Amino acid sequence: MKKDKDGRVHFKIIFWGPSLSGKTTSLRWIYSNVSGLSKGGFTSIEDPTGRTLYFDYTPLSASGDVIFDVYTVAGQKRHKHQRKIILQGVDGIIFVADSDPSQLDANEESMEELKELLKDRLGTEVPLVIMINKRDLPNAADKEEILEKLNIATMDVPIYETIATKGIGIKRAFQAIAREVLLRKLYNLKTMT
Amino acid sequence: MIDVKLFEKILSDLIKSESGIRKVILVDRTGLTIAHASKFSYYPVDIDGIGAIASAVFVASEEQGKNLDIGELMLVTSEFEQGKIFAASCGKGVLCVITDSDVNIGMVRLLMKRAATELEKVLDEFLSEQTTLPATEEKTREKLKSALDKLEEF
Amino acid sequence: MISQKWIKDTIERLSSHKGVKGVVITSAEGIPLSSTLSSDETEKIAAFVTSIVDKAKKIINELGTGKLNFLTVDASKKELLIAPEKDYILVVLR
Numbered sequence: 109m110k111k112d113k114d115g116r117v118h119f120k121i122i123f124w125g126p127s128l129s130g131k132t133t134s135l136r137w138i139y140s141n142v143s144g145l146s147k148g149g150f151t152s153i154e155d156p157t158g159r160t161l162y163f164d165y166t167p168l169s170a171s172g173d174v175i176f177d178v179y180t181v182a183g184q185k186r187h188k189h190q191r192k193i194i195l196q197g198v199d200g201i202i203f204v205a206d207s208d209p210s211q212l213d214a215n216e217e218s219m220e221e222l223k224e225l226l227k228d229r230l231g232t233e234v235p236l237v238i239m240i241n242k243r244d245l246p247n248a249a250d251k252e253e254i255l256e257k258l259n260i261a262t263m264d265v266p267i268y269e270t271i272a273t274k275g276i277g278i279k280r281a282f283q284a285i286a287r288e289v290l291l292r293k294l295y296n297l298k299t300m301t
Numbered sequence: 302m303i304d305v306k307l308f309e310k311i312l313s314d315l316i317k318s319e320s321g322i323r324k325v326i327l328v329d330r331t332g333l334t335i336a337h338a339s340k341f342s343y344y345p346v347d348i349d350g351i352g353a354i355a356s357a358v359f360v361a362s363e364e365q366g367k368n369l370d371i372g373e374l375m376l377v378t379s380e381f382e383q384g385k386i387f388a389a390s391c392g393k394g395v396l397c398v399i400t401d402s403d404v405n406i407g408m409v410r411l412l413m414k415r416a417a418t419e420l421e422k423v424l425d426e427f428l429s430e431q432t433t434l435p436a437t438e439e440k441t442r443e444k445l446k447s448a449l450d451k452l453e454e455f
Numbered sequence: 456m457i458s459q460k461w462i463k464d465t466i467e468r469l470s471s472h473k474g475v476k477g478v479v480i481t482s483a484e485g486i487p488l489s490s491t492l493s494s495d496e497t498e499k500i501a502a503f504v505t506s507i508v509d510k511a512k513k514i515i516n517e518l519g520t521g522k523l524n525f526l527t528v529d530a531s532k533k534e535l536l537i538a539p540e541k542d543y544i545l546v547v548l549r
Contacts, residue, residue, distance in 0.1 A: 110331075110431060111441075112334070112336075113305040113309075113336045114305070115440075117444055117448075118333055144451070148347060149350045151351075151354060163357065165332065170448050173448065174444055179353075189364055190357075192364075193360045194332075197331025198331075287449065287452055291449070294445050294446065294449070
């Protein structure tokens with residue numbers, strides 16, 4: 109959490125996950141479809157084919173005083189350095205897992221990288237919400253199988269089954285992470301005083 | 302408590318001191334735009350988006366410097382057909398200046414160096430205050446609570 | 456035209472003159488190319504001299520008095536001799 113010079117409170121939320129799992133699609137869907145959120149521009153650094161090269165970014169606000177600066181990371185393996193940079197100052201993570209059975213290992217690797225970077229702050233200091241995306245795939249992998257690979261049983265993490273292309277479950281997943289982030293901060297403020 | 306007008310003063314002094322400077326943005330290393338100043342322009346720009354890229358580009362260069370073991374990054378200059386972008390480190394922040402293409406580069410660098418030293422101090426105070434100042438806690442709590450309520454509505 | 460050798464020779468030639476306290480060569484964009492002074496001082500001189508040359512050029516242009524050939528800034532402690540060329544500016548402190 110940070111304040112800008114006008115006293116507005118900023119939280120940084122990141123969509124994380126393997127390549128092509130639907131991070132940018134999810135953020136774009138929120139940006140275009142969720143009413144009741146005021147928003148700034150949508151910034152993207154992508155390659156000529158439209159794949160995220162560095163990050164996407166858009167500021168979203170439910171009330172004028174609190175702003176969620178929402179980022180996605182580039183999912184491809186070789187962009188690890190970029191992901192590390194975007195992760196600086198993160199307040200909450202939405203992990204977008206791919207339901208395609210061929211992506212089970214990619215999901216796992218992406219989560220492992222996140223755990224390695226945030227260490228024990230993941231799921232504690234930095235709340236985590238899981239989106240199991242592309243549930244409309246005819247051959248979608250079993251939910252349990254995907255979760256087992258992510259190896260997050262020890263954490264108490266909200267899990268949402270989503271279809272980002274149709275916007276199904278996306279809003280709820282975003283509300284969940286925003287709520288977690290706000291509650292965590294409120295709780296910390298209380299314990300400090 | 303520090304006066305946030307100090308940021309504005311330093312930035313507007315900087316923008317006024319050289320005619321080729323169009324825009325000045327102060328961001329932190331996580332991509333957050335802290336303050337900015339602009340000369341009148343006809344087209345609206347998305348300052349937060351520009352700040353996010355400015356920070357990410359600077360930090361990426363810093364990372365590159367670490368990989369190559371060539372020390373701390375002082376300044377990034379990007380030269381475009383119709384303008385230049387300078388980004389300089391100022392402690393926990395990055396000072397970003399957007400100029401015309403025929404600007405006095407030496408002057409911009411000199412002015413940025415001076416402003417960066419000033420900003421570094423103010424920024425340190427500003428950022429450390431955020432975690433320690435109890436007077437604003439109640440207000441912050443109210444803001445967070447109201448955001449929490451609004452969250453359920455959309 | 457501006458070669459390392461030319462810069463070196465020019466700096467040597469000018470600094471050998473009696474009373475010369477320093478020589479700075481800067482690009483037309485205010486970036487120091489070579490100097491006999493400390494880097495801080497050099498940067499400052501390059502920046503401000505470029506700025507005054509730009510202004511002088513504008514004035515001369517407005518007044519229609521031809522091309523700017525030379526500038527002298529006479530101060531109580533030092534004197535600045537400024538020769539603006541097409542691609543660079545030569546500054547001598549005296």
